[in-house]
Amino acid sequence: MNPAPFKFIISSLLLCLLITRPNESMGQKNITTRIIAHRGAWKNTGVPENSIASLKHAIRLNCWGSEFDVHISSDSVPFVLHDHTIQGIHIEKTTAAELSKIKLSNGEPLPTLESYLKAGKSQNITRLILEIKSSSISRERSLALTKKCVEMVHKLNVAFMTEYIAFDFDVCKKVKELDPSATVSYLEGDKSPDEIKKAGLDGLDYHYSVFQQHEDWLKISKKKKLITNVWTVNEEEMMRWFIDRTVNFITTNEPEKLIELMK
Ligand code: MG
Numbered sequence: 705m706n707p708a709p710f711k712f713i714i715s716s717l718l719l720c721l722l723i724t725r726p727n728e729s730m731g732q733k734n735i736t737t738r739i740i741a742h743r744g745a746w747k748n749t750g751v752p753e754n755s756i757a758s759l760k761h762a763i764r765l766n767c768w769g770s771e772f773d774v775h776i777s778s779d780s781v782p783f784v785l786h787d788h789t790i791q792g793i794h795i796e797k798t799t800a801a802e803l804s805k806i807k808l809s810n811g812e813p814l815p816t817l818e819s820y821l822k823a824g825k826s827q828n829i830t831r832l833i834l835e836i837k838s839s840s841i842s843r844e845r846s847l848a849l850t851k852k853c854v855e856m857v858h859k860l861n862v863a864f865m866t867e868y869i870a871f872d873f874d875v876c877k878k879v880k881e882l883d884p885s886a887t888v889s890y891l892e893g894d895k896s897p898d899e900i901k902k903a904g905l906d907g908l909d910y911h912y913s914v915f916q917q918h919e920d921w922l923k924i925s926k927k928k929k930l931i932t933n934v935w936t937v938n939e940e941e942m943m944r945w946f947i948d949r950t951v952n953f954i955t956t957n958e959p960e961k962l963i964e965l966m967k
Contacts, residue, residue, distance in 0.1 A: 737947045738768035739962050740833055740955040742936050743786060745770070747957045752808040754784050756815050756823045763830045767959050769867070770824070771833040774817050776849040777803055782817035782856065788840045790814065796841055817853065821860045832862060833955075835891070836870040836879070843874070850875050854882040869909050869933075880904050889931055897924045907931025907952075912942060915951070922949050940965060 744751075744758025745765055751757035754772050762770035773786045781800035788795060790806060806814040815823075817834075824832045836853055839845035850870075857866045867887040868879045873895070879888045889907035890900060893914035900908055908925055912934050915922055925932045933953035934946050943962055946954055956962050 736950040736952065737966070738953050739959050739966075740769035740771050740933065740953050741765070741767045741830075741959045742771050742955045742957050744772065745959050748960050751810050754786055754815070755808050755810060755812055756820060757810055757812060759820065759823055759830075762959065763824075763827050765959050765963060767830050769831040769833045769953070771835060771869070771955055772820060773835045773837050774849065774853060775837050776839070776845065776852060780848065780852060782849060782852050784815040784817055784820045786837075788837075794840075796839060796845065817856050818860070821856060821862050821866075824865065825860060825862050828865070832866045834866055834868050836868060836872075836875050838870070838872045838875070843872075846872055846875050847878055850878045851882060854879060854886070858883070873903070876905050877903055887931070889933055891935075897921055897928050897930055900925075900930055901928050905930075907933060909933035909935065909953075909955070911935060912937055912946070915946070915949075919949070922951060926950075937962075 741762035743753035744755065745761035745767065746753040746758040749761045751761065759770050772784050774782050774784055775788065775795040776782050777795060777800045778797055779799045783795060783803055793806065795803065803814055808814060821832065834853060836850050839849065857863050869889045869891050870876050871891045873890060876888050876890050879886050887906045889909035890905055891909050893910040897908060907930050908921065915934055922932055932951045933955060934951050935955035937943055937946060937954050937956050938958045940961065943954060943965055954962060
């Protein structure tokens with residue numbers, strides 16, 4: 705047999721496979737990966753992170769979700785912010801009345817969870833990705849905050865548009881105990897898809913370095929019907945890396961960049 709036509713057929717087949725490989729070309733629309741604005745859309749809009757203004761910008765951009773962080777005051781009122789302290793004031797050691805006097809750099813008051821959820825409720829585009837922060841004082845306070853968050857979400861009828869994330873595995877399990885229908889993903893990165901599934905949680909929301917080290921977890925999670933979400937991916941090259949591996953969600957400080965990339 706003349707090997708030349710055979711070689712041509714094989715190379716043509718290989719070329720076809722390469723051309724049709726999913727996500728090979730970013731020119732084609734990706735329908736798998738969705739965008740979550742990390743602490744709202746703040747970086748390119750000039751508003752403070754975790755402000756209601758940053759949530760509104762994420763909604764304006766049609767982000768699938770907008771992530772935000774929640775701590776609890778000394779008298780058990782949940783507030784939205786990332787760090788344990790703001791302007792030198794320790795959230796967990798300060799009353800709600802005192803915290804309510806704090807203004808963010810754009811002039812808006814430090815948001816309570818209640819005011820934040822009410823702002824999110826006024827639309828039906830962007831889901832609210834609620835991170836329950838671990839207490840700096842005690843595990844009991846982390847669990848008390850968990851209960852407050854789930855109660856508030858239900859009281860304001862936003863359960864259908866809210867998902868939960870936490871670094872504390874017990875907090876994640878507590879949310880499921882309080883609301884078995886809630887969607888809950890774990891953040892720390894030290895549990896395999898098997899362990900997440902066994903604990904009854906819904907997803908892995910891990911730092912990019914974890915997924916890059918355990919690339920198989922993306923595939924295994926898919927087989928186990930677990931959600932995969934990666935944070936915080938701000939560079940185009942890494943966005944492409946995860947889009948090519950069909951991660952379910954990319955959490956980013958640069959939602960505008962990711963939107964452009966996925967057009
Ligand atoms: Mg967070």
